[in-house]
Structures are given as C-alpha cells and as structure tokens.
Amino acid sequence: MNGFPVLTPGLGSIAGEYDALICDVWGVVHDGVAAYPRAVEALTRFRKERGPVVLLSNAPRPPDGVAAILDKMGVSREAYDAIVTSGGAARRELIAQAQGKILKLHHIGPERDNPVYDGLDVALVGPDQAEIVLCTGLFDDDNETPADYAESLAVLREQGLTMICANPDMFAPRGGKLVHCAGGIAKAYENIGGDVIYYGKPKPPIYGDVLKYFSPESRVLVVGDALETDIAGANTMSLDALFVAHGLHKDELVDLTDAALAKLFGHHGLKARAALDILKW
Known part of the structure; x- marks a missing residue:
C-alpha cells in the first residue's frame, strides 16, 4: 500500500507481494552511459521468480531502438519481457x-x-x-x-x-x-x-500499453526514480511504487532516511510503497 515510502534493503524484500513489474529505464537500469549491473540482476531475478517485467521509458524513440541501446550497454534481454516507450x-x-x-x-x-x-x-x-x-x-x-x-x-x-x-x-x-x-x-x-x-509517463494512456502484458489479476509494482513521471504516474494509476532515490533526485536526498523521504514526498504530494538507494535485489 502506498504512503510515505520507507527504506527497504532491496527489491527482494517486497517482491513476494507482487507478480508483475513496470520499471523505468534511464536513471534506474542505466545512467545514459553504462548499465547498472545490480539493477539488471534484480530485474532478471524478479522475472524468473515472480513474473513479467516491462520497461517503460519516456525515451523519444520506438521500443526497438531502446532495445538496441540496452544491448550495447550490456543489459540482458533476460531482464525484461517487453519495452514500451513514449516515442512509440x-x-x-x-x-x-x-x-x-x-x-x-x-x-x-x-x-x-x-x-x-x-x-x-x-x-x-x-x-x-x-x-x-x-x-x-x-x-x-x-x-x-x-x-x-x-x-x-x-x-x-x-x-x-x-x-x-x-x-x-x-x-x-x-x-x-x-x-x-x-x-x-x-x-x-x-x-x-x-x-x-x-505522450508517456505520467499520462494514463501509456499505461494501457503496458498493462496488456499482464493478467487482470496481477499485483503490479512500479519502479522509478522520477517523482513527476514515474511516481506520479503510479499514483494516478493506483499502483504501488518503489522509489529509486539515488537517481534523478539524489541531490535532494543527501541523507537518505525515512524522514527525508517523507519530507520530499510530502512536498510533492506523492506516495510510494518503499524506497531504496539504487535498484538491487
């Protein structure tokens, strides 16, 4: 259930509550230059143990173009089932x-x-x-x-x-x-x-493109680092969210504590299930 997020050591600590995952790409899976190996590992493990993973990106390119970029960065295709983009x-x-x-x-x-x-x-x-x-x-x-x-x-x-x-x-x-x-x-x-x-997050239509990959009964978790797109979109769609703090908002969270998260989320009027520094299992 969403509220002010509390720190969790990794995706694995809450993964058992969910059987489908929507994950941001830039700032969560890679930094625009190189992939984050622990994030790739976490997505791969969730996909094997829990259920499908769809990467949802506001990249202004079609999904196949994003897939090619991820290939070059070393992001295994075992880490996701599909890619949906605002460019698409x-x-x-x-x-x-x-x-x-x-x-x-x-x-x-x-x-x-x-x-x-x-x-x-x-x-x-x-x-x-x-x-x-x-x-x-x-x-x-x-x-x-x-x-x-x-x-x-x-x-x-x-x-x-x-x-x-x-x-x-x-x-x-x-x-x-x-x-x-x-x-x-x-x-x-x-x-x-x-x-x-x-076109893209946080507007509701893009989520229709994602949710078609899941069963209607799926318990969906959204993972992202941007409050105004990833987290706001999850809130709009009434989906639980896992906030990656050391992404877009890392300079606002020098001291990563539950209190600091509550202050940041309260300022933006947003909620999340949990938070962690980087995406990892």
Missing part, C-alpha cells in the same frame, strides 16, 4: 495524423531521435509550413537549455502550432550529470500559451 506512442499519433496525406512536420530534437518518424508519410519543414511540431529533445542537450529556444518557440506560438512532446521528462541523468529533456521545452511552450500533447 508518439509515432502512432504521427501515423494517425498522416492518414491519406503527407504530414508537414517541424522537428525539434537531435538526429538520433529521427526513428520516431522514419518511414512515415511526413515531410520535414520549417515552422512557416508546418502542420504540427514534434519535440523529442534539445539539439545539443550537453550545452543547451530550454531558454535557448525562446525565440523559436515564440514563432511556433505565432503560427498557432500544436506540439507533440515525445518525452515528458524535464531532466535525465547522463554519466553523473543532469541534462535537459523535451519536457522542458514543452513546458516553456505551454508557458507562452502553446498547445502541447504529451
């Missing part, structure tokens, strides 16, 4: 909007995210010709912030364009630092009156 959901939206025509699309994001629309009936155009905007991230997230996009967002707003945000995350850890994500640009666009459609 956004791609379905683009397919729907391109029905019977060539969709004029303005893309904000790096080339590595192009697979979200590769092979679809879209034409990449500038803001003055676009029918819709797709935001997958910053062009240079190592050096840019959403503030660098203020002028271009103003142009989009003037054109009255709707933005599809394929990654609602504001930040993500990469190799020990935080980088800005598409959610920050989308929020900036909303702040000037722009319309945004979000």
Whole structure:
C-alpha cells in the first residue's frame, strides 16, 4: 500500500507481494552511459521468480531502438519481457495524423531521435509550413537549455502550432550529470500559451500499453526514480511504487532516511510503497 515510502534493503524484500513489474529505464537500469549491473540482476531475478517485467521509458524513440541501446550497454534481454516507450506512442499519433496525406512536420530534437518518424508519410519543414511540431529533445542537450529556444518557440506560438512532446521528462541523468529533456521545452511552450500533447509517463494512456502484458489479476509494482513521471504516474494509476532515490533526485536526498523521504514526498504530494538507494535485489 502506498504512503510515505520507507527504506527497504532491496527489491527482494517486497517482491513476494507482487507478480508483475513496470520499471523505468534511464536513471534506474542505466545512467545514459553504462548499465547498472545490480539493477539488471534484480530485474532478471524478479522475472524468473515472480513474473513479467516491462520497461517503460519516456525515451523519444520506438521500443526497438531502446532495445538496441540496452544491448550495447550490456543489459540482458533476460531482464525484461517487453519495452514500451513514449516515442512509440508518439509515432502512432504521427501515423494517425498522416492518414491519406503527407504530414508537414517541424522537428525539434537531435538526429538520433529521427526513428520516431522514419518511414512515415511526413515531410520535414520549417515552422512557416508546418502542420504540427514534434519535440523529442534539445539539439545539443550537453550545452543547451530550454531558454535557448525562446525565440523559436515564440514563432511556433505565432503560427498557432500544436506540439507533440515525445518525452515528458524535464531532466535525465547522463554519466553523473543532469541534462535537459523535451519536457522542458514543452513546458516553456505551454508557458507562452502553446498547445502541447504529451505522450508517456505520467499520462494514463501509456499505461494501457503496458498493462496488456499482464493478467487482470496481477499485483503490479512500479519502479522509478522520477517523482513527476514515474511516481506520479503510479499514483494516478493506483499502483504501488518503489522509489529509486539515488537517481534523478539524489541531490535532494543527501541523507537518505525515512524522514527525508517523507519530507520530499510530502512536498510533492506523492506516495510510494518503499524506497531504496539504487535498484538491487
């Protein structure tokens, strides 16, 4: 049952209460550069001893692209049954909007995210010709912030364009630092009156894509490190959550105690079943 989380030594201490797992990827299974071996071990063990594991990521790429990245990082496919991504959901939206025509699309994001629309009936155009905007991230997230996009967002707003945000995350850890994500640009666009459609956590529709992998009677646990997406999504869906503290919010939890967790969760108005420093069995 969710409340303010209490510290637990590992997933194994509560795994017996659940028979299905939804797990975040970035910040929990890897740091954007390398996999966390103990997290991979924990997921593999849960899958063998308890039930299916679905990785749910706000990555702005289709699931097969995320699987390829995990392969390169050494994340065994024995650790999960399926991958669901916000990029996959956004791609379905683009397919729907391109029905019977060539969709004029303005893309904000790096080339590595192009697979979200590769092979679809879209034409990449500038803001003055676009029918819709797709935001997958910053062009240079190592050096840019959403503030660098203020002028271009103003142009989009003037054109009255709707933005599809394929990654609602504001930040993500990469190799020990935080980088800005598409959610920050989308929020900036909303702040000037722009319309945004979000795909991914914490919005309920993405969970429908996940829950189809479980039986209706499954006792589901959500594992994640982001309060505004992973934990908020679990709360919205009335699912128990295991919070990974030394991920996105590690700087806010220098002293990892039950009291510190209660303060952080109380501030955000969120709940979780338990918490631990890193995902491990």
